[in-house]
Amino acid sequence: MDEQVGYIVANYKLSPEADAKLHVILADLIAGSDLMKGADKAKSREGAVKIIGALQIYPKCFEHPGWRGLE
Numbered sequence: 501m502d503e504q505v506g507y508i509v510a511n512y513k514l515s516p517e518a519d520a521k522l523h524v525i526l527a528d529l530i531a532g533s534d535l536m537k538g539a540d541k542a543k544s545r546e547g548a549v550k551i552i553g554a555l556q557i558y559p560k561c562f563e564h565p566g567w568r569g570l571e
Contacts, residue, residue: 501533501551521561528554 505526514522528550535547552570559569 501529501536505529505533518562525554525558525561528557 508522508526512522532547532550532554535543535550537547538544555570558564559567
């Protein structure tokens with residue numbers, strides 16, 4: 501997850517409005533990833549839920565042809 505977020509941050513150029521929306525999503529992805537790194541299963545689950553939530557928000561903020569969200 502960290503590698504993918506780093507790639508996104510380094511490579512995407514967006515308008516200020518879109519950039520702000522993306523940063524909210526990225527913050528949840530990073531927070532979720534951090535929670536999943538520990539041995540605490542409850543925290544790991546909380547992290548997974550946070551990541552899933554971010555992935556569900558993404559298509560509401562961006563038009564992304566071919567995006568396949570979670571079912």
